[in-house]
Amino acid sequence: MPPGPHDDDRHGLTRRRFLEGSALVPIVFAVGACGADEEPASTGAASSPATGTTGTRSPRSSAEAAAEAGELPATPSCDDGDDPTPEQTEGPFHTPDTPRRSNFVLAGVSGAPLLLTGDVVDTRCRPIRGALLDFWQADARGQYDNEGFKLRGHQFADARGRFGLRTVVPGLYPGRTRHIHVKVQRPHGEILTTQLYFPGEPRNRSDGIFDEALLMDVRRTGSSRRARFRFVLS
Numbered sequence: 196m197p198p199g200p201h202d203d204d205r206h207g208l209t210r211r212r213f214l215e216g217s218a219l220v221p222i223v224f225a226v227g228a229c230g231a232d233e234e235p236a237s238t239g240a241a242s243s244p245a246t247g248t249t250g251t252r253s254p255r256s257s258a259e260a261a262a263e264a265g266e267l268p269a270t271p272s273c274d275d276g277d278d279p280t281p282e283q284t285e286g287p288f289h290t291p292d293t294p295r296r297s298n299f300v301l302a303g304v305s306g307a308p309l310l311l312t313g314d315v316v317d318t319r320c321r322p323i324r325g326a327l328l329d330f331w332q333a334d335a336r337g338q339y340d341n342e343g344f345k346l347r348g349h350q351f352a353d354a355r356g357r358f359g360l361r362t363v364v365p366g367l368y369p370g371r372t373r374h375i376h377v378k379v380q381r382p383h384g385e386i387l388t389t390q391l392y393f394p395g396e397p398r399n400r401s402d403g404i405f406d407e408a409l410l411m412d413v414r415r416t417g418s419s420r421r422a423r424f425r426f427v428l429s
Contacts, residue, residue: 278318282389288341299346306335312357312421313425314358316356326358326379326426327380328360328377329348331347331377332346332362338366338368364420371404372396372402376388
């Protein structure tokens with residue numbers, strides 16, 4: 196079932212979770228910080244929603260081709276005046292008040308392993324310490340847990356704005372390409388609600404919500420995948 200619009204629950208996130216996240220837990224995943232030798236996560240294309248909605252194959256975008264080749268620079272790049280990460284619909288499957296966790300691979304969760312890492316910065320490439328990231332996604336069969344908190348959870352970026360999430364590759368369901376939902380918020384700031392996408396997915400071309408500016412940089416390691424993304428907040 197395709198997602199629809201939903202309210203952001205802005206005040207609940209701000210009041211409760213930033214108080215509970217004031218003591219940051221170090222993130223153990225290695226992530227390239229801004230200005231480091233490792234290439235930053237996410238994409239280098241401007242926001243450009245897909246136009247095909249009937250399933251007709253359209254040419255692969257330059258951003259998708261670059262992502263598959265492992266040549267994706269940061270998007271948006273951290274120069275003054277660049278736009279922040281694009282917003283997207285929350286969809287119908289958001290659940291508030293998720294547990295604090297950075298590992299979704301718990302009992303009852305199966306699927307191709309995915310390690311998602313990255314950072315949260317402002318438009319001047321300064322890391323946002325303590326940024327809140329609230330993730331949720333479908334399981335490997337394309338189903339959401341709407342009764343509990345399987346494949347749902349929030350965390351806080353460390354002092355260098357870094358985050359890490361161990362999860363599984365989400366499955367497909369009618370009307371949508373493969374994606375991960377996320378809300379990102381600087382301390383006491385506005386909430387960015389958006390979605391992250393996988394390069395090379397056939398349904399990217401027919402999903403009316405898909406935005407190539409939100410493609411993750413995904414690499415395969417055997418049966419596992421490693422993905423990176425940089426969130427840029429205004």
